Amino acid sequence: MAIMPKEFATGFFRMSGRRGAEGPSRRAFVGSAVALAACQPAARGQPAGRSLPPLRAVAPFPVGSAIQAEQIDDPDLAALIAAQVSQVTPEWQMKMEYIVGEGGALRFDAPDRIASFAAAKGLRLHGHTLIWYAQTPAAFEALDSQPGPFRDAYANYITTVVGRYRGRAASWDVVNEAVAEDGAGLRDSLWSRRLGAIEHMRLAYELAHAADPVAILFLNDYNLEYLPAKRACFLRLAETLLKAGAPLGGLGTQTHVGLDLPAGAIAAGLSDLASLGLPLHISEMDVSTARFHRLFSSSAELAARQGAVYAEAAKAMAGLPAAQRYALTLWGLRDRDSWRVRENRADTPLLFDDLGRAKPALADFEAALSR
Ligand code: XIL
Numbered sequence: 001m002a003i004m005p006k007e008f009a010t011g012f013f014r015m016s017g018r019r020g021a022e023g024p025s026r027r028a029f030v031g032s033a034v035a036l037a038a039c040q041p042a043a044r045g046q047p048a049g050r051s052l053p054p055l056r057a058v059a060p061f062p063v064g065s066a067i068q069a070e071q072i073d074d075p076d077l078a079a080l081i082a083a084q085v086s087q088v089t090p091e092w093q094m095k096m097e098y099i100v101g102e103g104g105a106l107r108f109d110a111p112d113r114i115a116s117f118a119a120a121k122g123l124r125l126h127g128h129t130l131i132w133y134a135q136t137p138a139a140f141e142a143l144d145s146q147p148g149p150f151r152d153a154y155a156n157y158i159t160t161v162v163g164r165y166r167g168r169a170a171s172w173d174v175v176n177e178a179v180a181e182d183g184a185g186l187r188d189s190l191w192s193r194r195l196g197a198i199e200h201m202r203l204a205y206e207l208a209h210a211a212d213p214v215a216i217l218f219l220n221d222y223n224l225e226y227l228p229a230k231r232a233c234f235l236r237l238a239e240t241l242l243k244a245g246a247p248l249g250g251l252g253t254q255t256h257v258g259l260d261l262p263a264g265a266i267a268a269g270l271s272d273l274a275s276l277g278l279p280l281h282i283s284e285m286d287v288s289t290a291r292f293h294r295l296f297s298s299s300a301e302l303a304a305r306q307g308a309v310y311a312e313a314a315k316a317m318a319g320l321p322a323a324q325r326y327a328l329t330l331w332g333l334r335d336r337d338s339w340r341v342r343e344n345r346a347d348t349p350l351l352f353d354d355l356g357r358a359k360p361a362l363a364d365f366e367a368a369l370s371r
Contacts, residue, residue: 052358055351056086058366060318062124064329066091066284069110071337072117080333080356087124087170087327089283090114091339094127096135099161104139104153108164115168126281126329127165127172129220130158131204133189134177140190150194155207162211171216171326173252173283174208175201179221179237183229186237198240205246216326220252220283225261225269238276250326251276252283255313259292259305266309267316279326282313286331287361288340290347307364310351315368335359 055063064087071077081088092098093110101107118125143150162172178201180187191200205217219238224231234251241248251273255266273280287309289302296302317328332338336354340347351362 061325311368
């Protein structure tokens, strides 16, 4: 290893057991409160969907859920996850925001708990995420003017984190959200400024591959169904990385969408993304309702539209060649656990209600798979 400041060199391999609070969320949804009665199962009698089979039993592809370590302590939620899905993605506790502390100390308490839960329940673990423009810990920023040590710390981080979960994480989002919203190019970030726009990504894939040669390494981004120009840029980036020799193994499309999404946009997006022949991951799906009630004349209509968006995604994933169906991951199962709901309590973006009961959208998702 090349020389780096002493305290930093040790810091990046030091572990701490501190626990932290939930990090800040981005892209806040602003909306007024709406009562979405039709999205909730009947208060009396059989909860809607009690008789529905679990997602993992009906989908011809792995279905995933976001998870946080604290949720493992909620027996109802832990049971729901284990029953419904076959894969989990840490919602934020495998990000630099959680792992990297002051002075570069690393903490793995929460991600270790998630990895153990996944192993105990036979769930595939998807690591998320190594390099993200939005997360630049102070320990890295402090090295901003020292190219050698910066590169070493970057390499050490990737090698240490991927190496720790080698054989346990089946896949990783190596680079997250690298493409600019207008599709005109790549985002500027601490990583790109210090290590080069393409080179920091190529290097990240190379290092992750060396640390776990079996893990499938994804490039992940959002709004790819809303913005065809961004999608085209994302595909060009994937091709550039492949040409540069990066061991890129799959493409992730977050699919944080809302009820304003035009019908057909998810299917069109997925079919475009499939053109490179790589496995595809619908990696963080939720369908926000809170800002869109004015588009619908009744809550039943609104619920039907939410179901149609989920159904389109299920059908589009099922329609891919088997080798390209990596997984469809939901960014949570119960509405109350959603990051969207933390931002706007009126939102109802997921497939299960606050009590873990199936919503109409779950029935629509599953019905789409039997047609
Ligand atoms: C979000 C989590 O849901 C929040 O809990 C956290 O505070 C911020 O990140 N794109 C991503 C995810 O790739 O990591 C984000 O998750 C949502 C947007």
